[in-house]
Every structure is written in C-alpha cells, then in structure tokens.
Amino acid sequence: MKNKLLESWEETYKKGQLTLWIFLSLKDGKKYVDEIKLFISKYSKNxxxxxxxxxxxxxxxxxxxxxxNYKSRKGNKGPDRKYYYLTESGLELLHQFISRNINLFEDKKIKKLLNEKNVN
Amino acid sequence: MKKMLTKDFYKYILTISIITIVFRISLSSLLIIETWNFIFIPPLGYFLLMFLSGWYFGKKDYEYLPFNDIGFRYNLSTFLVFFTISYSMFFLGQMSKYEPRIIIDYTFLIWGIVLTLHLIFYNKVKSNNIKGLPKEDIFD
Structure with missing residues (x-):
C-alpha cells in the first residue's frame, strides 16, 4: 500500500520535472541529446x-x-550533432522559476521539516 | 501565423497544388470530350487525395510541433491554392463550357463564409496559445 502510494505520488510529481532537468543540464553547458539524457539520469539519480x-x-x-537554441557541430561519426543551449530568455525563465518554486525549500523552517522524521 | 509554417506544412501545400492541378485538368478534359460515365472519378479522387494529404501532413506536423490552430492554416492554404488554380485556369481559358465562372464564384463565396467562421473560432482559441503552442502542452 505504502509503496503504491509513493509510486503514484512520484508519478504525478515527476510530470513537469523534465523541463527543469533539461534546463539545468543546459545551464551546465551546451549539450547534445545523449549528453542531456546522461546528465538527467546521473543527477536525478535515475x-x-x-x-x-x-x-x-x-x-x-x-x-x-x-x-x-542550438548550434550544429560535427559528431564523431555520421551527421552533425545539435548542441543545445539556453538563450538569455531561457536562462531568465529558469532563474524566475527557481526563485519562485525551488528556493522555497531553502527556508530554514521548511528545511527542518523536510529533514525531521518526527511530527511536532 | 508566420511562425507556424513548418516543413510538413510546405510539403502539404506543394502536394495539394499538384493534386488540384491534376483534378482541374482531368475534370475539364472529361467535360470537354463529354465523357459523362467517368465524370465522377476526378471529384471522388480529388476528395480522397485531399483528405489523405491533410490527414498525413497534419499528423506529421502535429507530431513535430503541437500547434493549436484547429486546422485553420490547412483550411486557409487549401482555399488559397484551390481558388488560385481554379481562377487561373478559368482566365487562361482552360476550362470547359460546362464550368462557368458563376460556379467558382459561388464556391468561393460559400467557402469564404466557412473560412471566416473558422477564423473567428481560431482567434478565440489563439488567446490560449504562446507562439501557436497551447499553454498547457508546452511543459508537459
């Protein structure tokens, strides 16, 4: 039961998370699709x-x-690879999203609540 | 609207232009030689090919980018292609005596009314879009 509830919650939670992870991977630097995938699976711990x-x-x-946006560069083999990067407005959008939605979890009280196991 | 012109949309326009030219020529040719038994073939073939083209390229186009235009681009482009070719053929004297201008004019009028209604609905839907993409589908 608990596991099923957790799975169901996570399924809903993860929807919409992909954009944040794509943007974070591109903030890290220009990447082609395989590199974005690798970044996401590595840092989201799969x-x-x-x-x-x-x-x-x-x-x-x-x-x-x-x-x-992207720039095409030659890959090791085969066709050119598209290296994606965030534009200025993309970066601004990411920062706005982080400050409005992610930084909330930096609040001391919320941090404490996230890490505490007992109910007060 | 300019931002919504994709590769598949251009391919659709090219395809329907060819189909419309073939339709117009074959229909006029059959009417000129008064072959009444086979006269149903060009309109039937035209309808089927146009439907299949719209379905095929519309699906591919949507898979590429999910534009929310309730098919208005396709209706408008088909309208423009059909009447450009039809009026051109008429003024170039390539049509039969059984295809008077009034038929094209009436078709233009009726289709024009439908297109205007389509535009009104499209403008309503458009308010929920960002650069042609529906807001709720951008970050899905």
Whole structure:
C-alpha cells in the first residue's frame, strides 16, 4: 500500500520535472541529446527517465519559443550533432522559476521539516 | 501565423497544388470530350487525395510541433491554392463550357463564409496559445 502510494505520488510529481532537468543540464553547458539524457539520469539519480523522442519533442518546442537554441557541430561519426543551449530568455525563465518554486525549500523552517522524521 | 509554417506544412501545400492541378485538368478534359460515365472519378479522387494529404501532413506536423490552430492554416492554404488554380485556369481559358465562372464564384463565396467562421473560432482559441503552442502542452 505504502509503496503504491509513493509510486503514484512520484508519478504525478515527476510530470513537469523534465523541463527543469533539461534546463539545468543546459545551464551546465551546451549539450547534445545523449549528453542531456546522461546528465538527467546521473543527477536525478535515475529517478527521472526520458525517452529520446519526448526529449526531442520538448527541445523542438523550446527552440520554437526561443528559450533554447542550438548550434550544429560535427559528431564523431555520421551527421552533425545539435548542441543545445539556453538563450538569455531561457536562462531568465529558469532563474524566475527557481526563485519562485525551488528556493522555497531553502527556508530554514521548511528545511527542518523536510529533514525531521518526527511530527511536532 | 508566420511562425507556424513548418516543413510538413510546405510539403502539404506543394502536394495539394499538384493534386488540384491534376483534378482541374482531368475534370475539364472529361467535360470537354463529354465523357459523362467517368465524370465522377476526378471529384471522388480529388476528395480522397485531399483528405489523405491533410490527414498525413497534419499528423506529421502535429507530431513535430503541437500547434493549436484547429486546422485553420490547412483550411486557409487549401482555399488559397484551390481558388488560385481554379481562377487561373478559368482566365487562361482552360476550362470547359460546362464550368462557368458563376460556379467558382459561388464556391468561393460559400467557402469564404466557412473560412471566416473558422477564423473567428481560431482567434478565440489563439488567446490560449504562446507562439501557436497551447499553454498547457508546452511543459508537459
């Protein structure tokens, strides 16, 4: 029961998380799709997984909205690779999102509540 | 609207232009030689091919980027292609005597009304979009 509840909660929670992880990986530096995938699975400790197709689809939307852009560079083999990066407005959007939604967890009281196991 | 012109959309326009030219020429040719038994073939073929083109390229286009335009781009482009070709053929004297201008004019009028209604609905839907993409689908 507990596990099922946790799975269900996590499933809902993870929806919408992909954008944040994509943006964080691009803030880290220009990357092509495989590198973005690697970054996400490494730093999310495999809690966030993404299909290559959905990653491409998301990136196309962000490029269209001009919050992400790319430069084509030659890969080791085969066709050119698209190296994605955050544009200025993408970076600004990420910072706004972090300050409004993520930094809340930096509050002392909330931090304490997150780390405490007992109910006060 | 300019931002919503994708590769697949251009391919759709090219495809329907070819289909419309073939339709117009084949229909006029059959009418000129008065082959009444086969006259149903060009409009039927035209309807089927246009439907399949819209379905195929519309699906591909949506998979590429999920634009929320309730098909208005496709309706408008089909309208423009159809009447550009039809009026061009008429003024170039390539149509039969059974295709008077009034038929094209009436079709233009009726389709024009439908297109205007489509535009009104599209403008309502558009307010929920950011650069053509529905707000709720951007960060899904």
């Amino acid at each position: 809690t966030i997984s993404c299909e290559e197709q959905s990653l491409y689809r998301s990136l196309r939307k962000y490029v269209h909205l001009q919050i992400v």
